[in-house]
Amino acid sequence: MEVPKLQVGFYFDQTRCIGCSACAVACKDWHDIPAGPEKWMTILYNEKGKIPDLFVSYLIRPCYHCEDPVCIPVCPVEAITKREEDGIVLVDSEKCIGKDECKSKCLKACPYDAPQFGPEKGAKMKKCSYCLDRHLEGKLPICVESCRTHALDVGNLEELKGKYGDIKEADNFVYSERTKPAIIFKPKKKI
Amino acid sequence: MENQEETQEEVPIKIVRTTSAFDCGGRCPLRVHVEDGKITRIETDDYEVKEEQLRACLRCRALRQYVYHPKRLKYPLKRDGPKGSGKFKRISWDEALSEVAEKLKEVKEKHGNSSIFLATGGGYQAAFHDGMLAMMRLFTQFGGYSTHYGNVSSEGAVYATQTMYKSPFVGNSREDLLNSKLIIMWGWDPARMISGTDTIFNLIKAKEKGIKIVCIDPRYTDSAAVLAHQWIPIIPGTDVAMMAAMAYVIIKENLHDQEFLDKYTVGFDKFKSYVMGDEDDSPKTPEWAESITSVPAKIITDLALEYGKTKPAALMDCQGPARSAVGELYNRAAITLTAMTGNIGVHGGSAAGGLMGIPYGHMFFRAGIPPPKRNPVEEGLKSVRGSLDLRLRLQARCHINKMFDAILKGKDGGYPFDVKFAYFVNNNFLNQLGNANKSAEALKKLDYMVIADLWLTPTARYADIILPVASIAEKSDLTRPWPSGPYFTIANKAIEPLGECKSDIRIAEELADKLGIDDFEKYPDEDKALKFMLKMTEDTRKEVKNFRKFKDDGIHRIKFDEPYVAFKKQIEDPENNPIGTPSGKIEIFSQRIADLNNPENPAIPKYMERWEGRYDPLSKKYPLQLMSPHPKSRIHSEMFLVEWLREVDPHIAWINPIDAESRGIKDGDEILVFNDRGKLTIKAWLTERIIPGAISIFEGAWYEPDENGIDRGGCVNTLTKDAYSPGGASALKSCLVEMKLFDGGA
Ligand code: SF4
Ligand code: SF4
Ligand code: SF4
Numbered sequence: 030m031e032v033p034k035l036q037v038g039f040y041f042d043q044t045r046c047i048g049c050s051a052c053a054v055a056c057k058d059w060h061d062i063p064a065g066p067e068k069w070m071t072i073l074y075n076e077k078g079k080i081p082d083l084f085v086s087y088l089i090r091p092c093y094h095c096e097d098p099v100c101i102p103v104c105p106v107e108a109i110t111k112r113e114e115d116g117i118v119l120v121d122s123e124k125c126i127g128k129d130e131c132k133s134k135c136l137k138a139c140p141y142d143a144p145q146f147g148p149e150k151g152a153k154m155k156k157c158s159y160c161l162d163r164h165l166e167g168k169l170p171i172c173v174e175s176c177r178t179h180a181l182d183v184g185n186l187e188e189l190k191g192k193y194g195d196i197k198e199a200d201n202f203v204y205s206e207r208t209k210p211a212i213i214f215k216p217k218k219k220i
Numbered sequence: 221m222e223n224q225e226e227t228q229e230e231v232p233i234k235i236v237r238t239t240s241a242f243d244c245g246g247r248c249p250l251r252v253h254v255e256d257g258k259i260t261r262i263e264t265d266d267y268e269v270k271e272e273q274l275r276a277c278l279r280c281r282a283l284r285q286y287v288y289h290p291k292r293l294k295y296p297l298k299r300d301g302p303k304g305s306g307k308f309k310r311i312s313w314d315e316a317l318s319e320v321a322e323k324l325k326e327v328k329e330k331h332g333n334s335s336i337f338l339a340t341g342g343g344y345q346a347a348f349h350d351g352m353l354a355m356m357r358l359f360t361q362f363g364g365y366s367t368h369y370g371n372v373s374s375e376g377a378v379y380a381t382q383t384m385y386k387s388p389f390v391g392n393s394r395e396d397l398l399n400s401k402l403i404i405m406w407g408w409d410p411a412r413m414i415s416g417t418d419t420i421f422n423l424i425k426a427k428e429k430g431i432k433i434v435c436i437d438p439r440y441t442d443s444a445a446v447l448a449h450q451w452i453p454i455i456p457g458t459d460v461a462m463m464a465a466m467a468y469v470i471i472k473e474n475l476h477d478q479e480f481l482d483k484y485t486v487g488f489d490k491f492k493s494y495v496m497g498d499e500d501d502s503p504k505t506p507e508w509a510e511s512i513t514s515v516p517a518k519i520i521t522d523l524a525l526e527y528g529k530t531k532p533a534a535l536m537d538c539q540g541p542a543r544s545a546v547g548e549l550y551n552r553a554a555i556t557l558t559a560m561t562g563n564i565g566v567h568g569g570s571a572a573g574g575l576m577g578i579p580y581g582h583m584f585f586r587a588g589i590p591p592p593k594r595n596p597v598e599e600g601l602k603s604v605r606g607s608l609d610l611r612l613r614l615q616a617r618c619h620i621n622k623m624f625d626a627i628l629k630g631k632d633g634g635y636p637f638d639v640k641f642a643y644f645v646n647n648n649f650l651n652q653l654g655n656a657n658k659s660a661e662a663l664k665k666l667d668y669m670v671i672a673d674l675w676l677t678p679t680a681r682y683a684d685i686i687l688p689v690a691s692i693a694e695k696s697d698l699t700r701p702w703p704s705g706p707y708f709t710i711a712n713k714a715i716e717p718l719g720e721c722k723s724d725i726r727i728a729e730e731l732a733d734k735l736g737i738d739d740f741e742k743y744p745d746e747d748k749a750l751k752f753m754l755k756m757t758e759d760t761r762k763e764v765k766n767f768r769k770f771k772d773d774g775i776h777r778i779k780f781d782e783p784y785v786a787f788k789k790q791i792e793d794p795e796n797n798p799i800g801t802p803s804g805k806i807e808i809f810s811q812r813i814a815d816l817n818n819p820e821n822p823a824i825p826k827y828m829e830r831w832e833g834r835y836d837p838l839s840k841k842y843p844l845q846l847m848s849p850h851p852k853s854r855i856h857s858e859m860f861l862v863e864w865l866r867e868v869d870p871h872i873a874w875i876n877p878i879d880a881e882s883r884g885i886k887d888g889d890e891i892l893v894f895n896d897r898g899k900l901t902i903k904a905w906l907t908e909r910i911i912p913g914a915i916s917i918f919e920g921a922w923y924e925p926d927e928n929g930i931d932r933g934g935c936v937n938t939l940t941k942d943a944y945s946p947g948g949a950s951a952l953k954s955c956l957v958e959m960k961l962f963d964g965g966a
Contacts, residue, residue: 045424047411047446049852050868051278057864058262058281064863072868080876080908081453085445175264177275177417178424178446 036096036116037159038186038211041089043199045180045215048072048087052172052181056091059160059171067145069157070172075201086200086217089181091172092143092157093210094118096186100135100144100208108154109135116186116211117159120144127151140205159183186211231255235263236714237774239699240280241692242855243342245414247581247701248276249775250283252693252714259284259693259714265775274417274707274775279855282864283693287718291861292674293688294719303664306681313720313730316685321734323668323684324362327641333364334597334616335640339623341647342371343858344674344689346697346711348589348749351645351672351689351724357592358728359643361737364597366637368626369617372652372950376542377574379947380551383608383810386800389786390555390573392534394422394704396783399568402530403433404523406554407459408538411442413850415538415576416704423447434523436462438847439874439916440909452523453911455834456845457954458513459541460827463553465509465517466524467495470560475528477562484794485559487809491824504827512827512835514911528561532568535561539574540849545830545954548947550574552825556808564806565791567783578784580759581705589749590741606802608812610948621942621950623649624659627666644671645724648857650679651935654942654952656923657898672724677857678923678935687727690717696746698753706778708760710750710771821946832941832954834913842895842956844879844915848936851918860922871934872905874916875959880906883960892930892962893917895955898938900931901962915959919952 056062056070071090078084094111098118101109108124111117120135128136128146135144135154146152160170168174173181182189190213197204199216234254239247253261262283264276296316301307327335338359340352359365381390394416397403403426410419420443427433427447435444436452436459444451454462470476471492481488497503506517506524513520527533537554541547554572563569597616604612610619616636618626630638650659656678663669663682671683680686692699694717699709717723722730725743732740743749751767754760763778764770789797798804802812814823822828829835834845853869854860873893875885885891887906892899893915902917910916917936924933931938940952 045446047420047442049278049411049442051276051281053868054278054281054864055262058284061260064285064867076907076909078908080440080911081451083440083445083451083908085440085909171263175275175281177277178421179271 033111033113033116035114036186036211037094037183038189038213039089039091039093040182040189040193040213041199042180042215043086043088043217045178046072046087046089047178048074049177051175051177052089055171055175056157063147065148067147067155069145069155073201084219088199088201089172090141090143092118092159093141093212094159096209096211098208099138099140103134103138105131105134115164117161117164119158119161120154120156122153122155125153127153140203140208141210186213189213233260236712237772238693238712238714239709239774240283241344241346241697241699241711242279242858243345244279244855245410245702246274246277246417247699247709248274248280248417249709250276250280252283254714257715259287267777272418277414278853278865278868279859282859282862285862285864286859287691287693287715289861291676292691292718293676293686294721295688296720297686299684303682304660306676308676308686313722316687317731317734320670320685321731323641324735327668328363331638331640333362334366334637336362336365337627337637337639337642338365338367339642339644339647339649340367341649341652342373343646343648344692345646346692346695346699347753348697348746349695349723349725350588351727353588353592354725354728355643355645356595357588357590358732358737358740360592360595361732361740362735364595366597366639367617368620368623369613370620370944370948370950372620372952373543374539374575376544376547376945376947376949377539377551379548379608379949380542380555381573381575383548383813384552384555384801384807385571385573385787388575389577389579390571391576391578391704392570392785393578393706393780393783394419396567396785397422397426397534398429398431399783400426400431400532400534401568402526402533403431404436404527404533404535405433405443405447406436406535406537407541407550408536409437409441409443409849411446412852417701419704438911438914439849442852452515452519455512455514455911456847456914457541457544457833458827459550460553460825461504461509461512462515462520463557464495464504464827465506465520466527467491467557467560468504469506469521469524470528471495473525473528475525476560480562481559484564484791484799485806485808486803487807487824488560490809491556494824494826512829527557531561532563532566533561534568534570535563535572536570537572537574538576541953542574542949543951543953544949545832545943545945545951546820546828547945547949547951547953549822549825549828555806556825559806559808565785565787567785569785571786575703577703578705578786580778580784581701581708589743589753608810608947609816610946613948619944619948621654621944621952623653624655624662625942628658628662640667642666642669644669644673644679644683648673648677648679650682651677651857651920651923651937654937654940654950655897656931656935656937657925657929658942660923660925672727674721675861678933688719688721689727690721690723694718694721695723696750698750706780706784708764708770708776710774712771712774713746818946830954832956836956838956842958843913844957844959845913846893846936846939846955846957847914847916848919848940848952848955849916851920854920857920857922860920871902871918871921873902874907874910875904876908876910876912876914877906878912879915880904885959885961890962891959893939893957893959895939895957897941898931899929900934900936900938902934915957
């Protein structure tokens with residue numbers, strides 16, 4: 030696979046996220062995804078400790094548009110591609126042969142469960158597109174614009190690193206060297 | 221969107237700038253995409269100063285699914301089965317309103333106007349299309365009606381602020397929190413219940429600025445999880461004991477601001493003698509408070525010292541803990557602490573009082589164009605003006621949380637009326653007031669009931685006639701940021717009303733026709749009314765000069781030179797700006813309350829253990845305190861059916877593992893929660909985020925009794941009590957329950 034000219038990515042300030050899911054609901058509205066198992070954006074929850082010393086964290090779970098996406102080679106029909114110009118990983122749902130036919134190979138390969146399927150039989154894979162339609166119009170993804178606490182940012186990954194530092198770890202997140210998720214963090218630790 | 225190849229549709233997209241009209245704690249600008257007369261997407265504020273954008277929360281992000289939900293009511297309905305069965309048939313507006321008018325005439329003739337009852341809430345209401353005012357006007361012109369006094373949300377805080385400040389505007393602009401050096405959030409969870417659109421972000425900025433934030437709450441709330449340097453779990457209902465102990469430490473260490481107290485308050489000496497134990501030989505020491513609150517004495521002492529020494533500090537109480545047996549005392553004690561530390565009227569401080577309102581953006585609320593006249597049924601009563609005596613408010617009314625009891629018992633139960641006809645607008649009170657089973661019983665017994673709503677709510681199921689109301693997306697109106705601005709918003713009509721839905725004011729007009737009330741002045745058209753209303757109040761008259769621009773922008777932001785601070789004038793120049801109380805000062809001791817001679821309603825704030833708290837003997841039978849906080853994914857019971865919201869916030873009960881284990885309950889189990897008033901089922905969520913001995917169920921889930929009378933919907937008010945405090949707070953948080961594994965019913 031060719032190395033993209035540019036790699037977009039996410040920045041997530043885990044210390045700000047209140048776990049409200051406004052981003053997830055906005056994503057469903059923008060992309061017109063019905064309520065149900067198909068979720069392009071999910072908020073993961075983690076709780077540790079005992080009263081009164083508690084720790085709670087949230088984590089955004091879109092598709093991280095990995096630098097080395099492990100979902101791509103496993104697809105038997107090459108339905109998943111990575112855009113050369115910006116590194117956005119896209120699925121051609123028309124090409125996808127459906128979750129039953131290929132036994133959800135992409136979902137099994139992805140360490141982050143980003144590939145999504147509707148409830149129907151033979152559902153085709155869909156997932157976060159980095160809001161490509163908006164991106165092409167020069168707009169931010171809808172999740173970023175919806176966050177009430179400004180916990181999200183996106184852009185050229187290298188630039189994001191310059192702005193926020195190159196932190197690949199966060200609570201409840203494991204950086205996969207194999208697939209290289211394009212996300213950096215302000216991780217939440219105990220305050 | 222399928223993929224990048226998909227071409228854009230040719231239909232032009234119209235962007236309508238508007239807001240919701242929900243009874244939430246915010247008011248957020250929306251950009252509604254309309255294609256071919258249909259809403260296709262929702263975006264939020266795009267103000268050029270990103271950091272100051274007023275971004276909508278998840279609820280409004282799901283507005284489209286709310287507006288087009290298949291269960292939205294679109295046609296008038298007539299009951300076609302037993303009350304509560306939910307069986308209805310479609311009828312025409314003409315049939316519906318003719319029947320309602322006939323019934324009204326009949327009831328008036330046979331039983332008099334006082335048997336006509338109007339039940340109003342804050343459900344989906346904006347300023348112009350205000351169903352409450354419309355129906356008040358209509359029934360007034362029809363000869364009068366009975367109604368209730370008070371609201372479910374804030375009466376405890378209202379009573380406290382009326383007592384001590386004689387003003388509900390006790391809030392500072394939210395960005396003023398950044399001027400604080402210590403923020404104490406006491407029973408307040410703005411991450412969920414909003415409290416002003418910009419509140420949570422300002423708190424986050426405060427934290428990032430290094431301002432210490434302490435959260436006192438029986439739950440480790442979503443706000444605490446993000447903001448708190450320290451979480452202090454406390455037994456529900458015991459806040460005043462901890463506040464009294466903090467006062468004790470502050471006085472003992474001579475940290476109280478005697479100069480401030482002398483100059484601006486009355487009655488501190490009486491409070492002091494209570495706190496120091498002079499009057500009852502029981503000093504309110506941290507050790508004393510520990511035995512009540514479960515908060516270690518050392519933690520109370522340390523916080524008191526820190527609060528006493530750190531200037532300025534913002535003690536932020538709220539309204540939730542005040543929704544209890546003697547709830548107003550919580551806000552009164554909080555105000556007393558802010559006075560003792562001289563934090564009132566200064567930047568970075570807080571006047572407490574729980575309401576948090578600033579006087580910008582409120583004025584549209586309940587204006588009434590044209591307004592209703594005096595209700596003939598309430599003619600000749602003693603004036604309630606300035607009084608803190610609830611009995612005066614109840615001369616011709618019932619307390620809101622006693623509405624169904626009043627319907628059930630009427631004059632025999634000591635109420636001022638016998639209800640034969642009830643009109644419900646803007647509310648789902650069966651679901652949202654105490655003791656839902658009793659409410660259902662009352663509605664079954666009620667002779668005739670009409671409801672105007674967007675949904676077939678648990679309340680609507682008991683109606684004889686249901687009138688479908690247009691959503692805010694289908695109307696233009698002035699909307700209110702609550703409880704804070706400073707900005708004004710306008711709702712612009714995005715789409716035509718669905719089906720045969722109508723606005724409440726048009727319903728009132730048509731009903732007036734059917735009733736033959738010829739002098740019922742018609743409402744003006746929307747633009748004319750909104751323009752008029754903007755001119756009606758001083759603030760908008762001054763601020764909003766260009767109606768067209770306001771309409772196009774959907775919002776008018778007000779710029780202050782500095783953040784608004786409540787009572788700044790009164791503190792800086794008390795000679796010319798006395799506090800509105802009879803003494804002209806902040807009343808820690810209230811003569812008006814003393815005159816009432818009610819031991820339940822002390823003249824100074826005191827800790828009192830009352831019914832259905834942790835130490836009520838009833839706790840032997842029902843050992844768990846039930847908390848019913850605001851949900852994050854709906855506004856009370858509004859938006860309950862919206863699936864996008866339900867899936868991100870499943871209805872679960874917060875339970876501490878200690879309480880679960882002793883009852884053999886595991887995470888995810890379906891449990892039965894019960895007391896003498898009712899039973900409900902819900903999924904258990906085991907979490908350290910709640911203090912043992914308490915259980916938390918978010919309010920607003922819809923009541924759904926099965927054939928055995930078990931509420932399978934998990935409506936928290938199946939368990940709560942229909943009672944109120946001496947100050948008029950709906951005491952829904954004083955509630956004891958037990959739980960066990962659900963065995964399937966029977
Ligand atoms: S909108 Fe922001 S705060 Fe809310 S869940 Fe998403 S990232 Fe977190
Ligand atoms: S997150 Fe998963 S689906 Fe997305 S690019 Fe990486 S491997 Fe593929
Ligand atoms: S980038 Fe767009 S598609 Fe991806 S999660 Fe965010 S809103 Fe959804």
